[in-house]
Amino acid sequence: MTEARRPRRPLGAALTRPTVLVLTGLWVAGPLLPLAVQAFTDQWFYPDLWPNRWSLAGWEQALGPQSRLAEAVATSIGIGAAVAVLATALGAAAGRALAWYRLPGRRLIELVLLAPVLVPPFAVAMGAQIVYLRAGLADSLTGVILAQLPAATAYATLLMSGVWAGVDPALERQARTLGAGAWRAFREVSLPQLRGGLLVAAMFAFLISWSDYLLTLLIGGGVVTTVPLLLFATAAGSGNQAATAAIALVAVAPPLLLTALAARRLAGRDTALLGVGR
Amino acid sequence: MNHRRTGLLLILPALATVVLLFGGGLGYGFAQSLGLAGFTDTPVGLAAYQRVTEGPAFTDGLLLSLWISTVATGLAVAIGVAAALALRRTAAGRRTATFLAQLGLPVPHLIGAVAIGLLLADSGLLARVARTVGVALPALVADPHAVAVIAEYVWKEAPFVLIVVLAALGGPVAEHERIAATLGARPRQVLRHVTLPLLAPSILAVAVLIFAFTLGAYEVPALLGRAYPQPLPVLAYQRFTAAELSGRAEGVAIALLIAVIAVAAALAYTGASRRAVGRVTGARR
Numbered sequence: 001m002t003e004a005r006r007p008r009r010p011l012g013a014a015l016t017r018p019t020v021l022v023l024t025g026l027w028v029a030g031p032l033l034p035l036a037v038q039a040f041t042d043q044w045f046y047p048d049l050w051p052n053r054w055s056l057a058g059w060e061q062a063l064g065p066q067s068r069l070a071e072a073v074a075t076s077i078g079i080g081a082a083v084a085v086l087a088t089a090l091g092a093a094a095g096r097a098l099a100w101y102r103l104p105g106r107r108l109i110e111l112v113l114l115a116p117v118l119v120p121p122f123a124v125a126m127g128a129q130i131v132y133l134r135a136g137l138a139d140s141l142t143g144v145i146l147a148q149l150p151a152a153t154a155y156a157t158l159l160m161s162g163v164w165a166g167v168d169p170a171l172e173r174q175a176r177t178l179g180a181g182a183w184r185a186f187r188e189v190s191l192p193q194l195r196g197g198l199l200v201a202a203m204f205a206f207l208i209s210w211s212d213y214l215l216t217l218l219i220g221g222g223v224v225t226t227v228p229l230l231l232f233a234t235a236a237g238s239g240n241q242a243a244t245a246a247i248a249l250v251a252v253a254p255p256l257l258l259t260a261l262a263a264r265r266l267a268g269r270d271t272a273l274l275g276v277g278r
Numbered sequence: 279m280n281h282r283r284t285g286l287l288l289i290l291p292a293l294a295t296v297v298l299l300f301g302g303g304l305g306y307g308f309a310q311s312l313g314l315a316g317f318t319d320t321p322v323g324l325a326a327y328q329r330v331t332e333g334p335a336f337t338d339g340l341l342l343s344l345w346i347s348t349v350a351t352g353l354a355v356a357i358g359v360a361a362a363l364a365l366r367r368t369a370a371g372r373r374t375a376t377f378l379a380q381l382g383l384p385v386p387h388l389i390g391a392v393a394i395g396l397l398l399a400d401s402g403l404l405a406r407v408a409r410t411v412g413v414a415l416p417a418l419v420a421d422p423h424a425v426a427v428i429a430e431y432v433w434k435e436a437p438f439v440l441i442v443v444l445a446a447l448g449g450p451v452a453e454h455e456r457i458a459a460t461l462g463a464r465p466r467q468v469l470r471h472v473t474l475p476l477l478a479p480s481i482l483a484v485a486v487l488i489f490a491f492t493l494g495a496y497e498v499p500a501l502l503g504r505a506y507p508q509p510l511p512v513l514a515y516q517r518f519t520a521a522e523l524s525g526r527a528e529g530v531a532i533a534l535l536i537a538v539i540a541v542a543a544a545l546a547y548t549g550a551s552r553r554a555v556g557r558v559t560g561a562r563r
Contacts, residue, residue, distance in 0.1 A: 017364065025378050027382075032385070034396050047410065094292035094293065101281065113292070122494070123307060126518050126529055127310060128299070128303030128307070151300070207384045228497075245396065248392045255385055255386065259383070260381065
């Protein structure tokens with residue numbers, strides 16, 4: 001705390017560093033903690049500050065035969081995995097082009113890739129819905145994957161172009177000079193250096209898909225039920241707060257776990273993209 | 279193989295994905311809003327735009343949307359920048375804060391809305407605490423000022439601002455600050471004339487992203503907002519799924535108007551950030 005008395009503090013002595021750190025932790029965790037309490041009680045009457053009975057009724061409802069949570073988790077993971085693999089592959093190739101090659105119309109290309117960041121994706125989904133209907137892709141997993149893919153690809157490309165910029169092109173050229181083919185030079189020289197970046201890109205793409213609500217609803221037509229769709233329906237329609245909290249906990253676990261596991265690989269800039277790519 | 283062609287071949291799949299699946303939907307939606315395509319009984323022309331913009335629902339929705347996005351962006355930026363400036367001095371503080379903020383970033387807004395709803399509802403935790411201390415709270419969820427919606431956005435976005443600003447502070451900012459201090463500037467003057475203008479491009483960039491995102495986000499106001507007025511995304515979805523056929527064109531029209539406002543904000547940003555940096559470094563970019 002003695003640090004707080006240093007004369008050159010930008011915000012004055014009121015905000016000391018440990019205080020701000022505690023506040024940051026509380027800020028992030030605070031609103032999520034009541035979910036963990038709410039999910040394990042069926043009697044928490046107003047104005048009690050603490051539940052007077054613990055119960056697993058919320059979980060029984062969330063996981064029981066009536067609910068489709070297990071199915072929704074499987075659907076979400078399947079769609080997320082497909083989006084992650086496709087977006088990462090497309091993004092890795094495009095990132096290499098942006099970082100290493102001279103491209104005609106580079107500014108235009110970059111602008112096109114930024115469009116999904118600025119334009120609300122549901123504007124696109126509303127316009128495209130008829131096309132999906134006519135192509136027989138509405139209400140299908142494939143349709144939802146295709147609808148989520150462009151935004152995920154745009155983010156993966158932006159991220160991978162940063163990763164490629166940190167890889168030296170001369171190394172691949174040396175491998176080529178020594179007789180390696182283009183594919184082998186990529187696989188044995190650049191790929192090992194890209195591994196961390198590829199994992200982060202795949203994680204981002206998965207999380208973008210995992211969070212999506214409106215695209216899935218518009219293109220999946222309510223037939224493709226992912227975790228966000230189930231959560232919204234329970235939160236808005238059931239009035240069952242314990243079940244809502246239980247589903248919310250299931251939905252929040254993968255993002256928290258993945259980010260905690262990947263935290264060491266994430267540079268500040270990458271994380272900024274994570275903030276953009278909800 | 280030609281170098282340039284290799285680059286184009288590599289970027290083509292990703293570009294095609296965005297252009298066809300994203301641009302295609304956008305263009306086809308624009309055609310529908312003009313009555314040129316799709317299942318619609320809207321006459322060719324601007325009829326859909328006229329119909330959606332003439333009623334009070336649109337004006338009230340637009341004002342509510344702008345209110346939510348402006349207040350949420352302003353608060354998130356103020357809190358995030360203040361926290362970053364307080365934490366920048368030590369590497370340990372920066373690392374811990376970045377890790378904590380990182381954890382919050384990937385939490386979907388829908389879950390944030392559920393959590394904030396449980397916290398701020400009439401019978402929520404905050405109301406219970408307030409009653410215990412003997413304070414009466416006004417309604418915070420589905421209230422006229424969209425307090426819960428704004429609270430959710432600020433909760434999610436302030437850590438995002440914190441991370442971006444902490445990263446930006448790692449650049450040449452410290453050097454310029456030292457020079458200003460050596461030349462006799464007081465801490466307040468350094469902050470106002472050196473630090474903030476140098477951070478301006480990053481701050482403005484996140485501000486635009488937050489503004490654009492909140493303007494087009496559906497789940498949070500759909501869950502925590504009122505039935506009237508509805509912010510534009512909720513209005514768009516409601517028109518789009520309405521029983522009558524003309525609603526589809528009107529829904530797309532509102533969605534495209536949101537996109538136009540978001541892109542206009544981004545264009546304004548580009549000009550503003552160049553001017554801010556130029557004032558401190560003398561650089562003309």
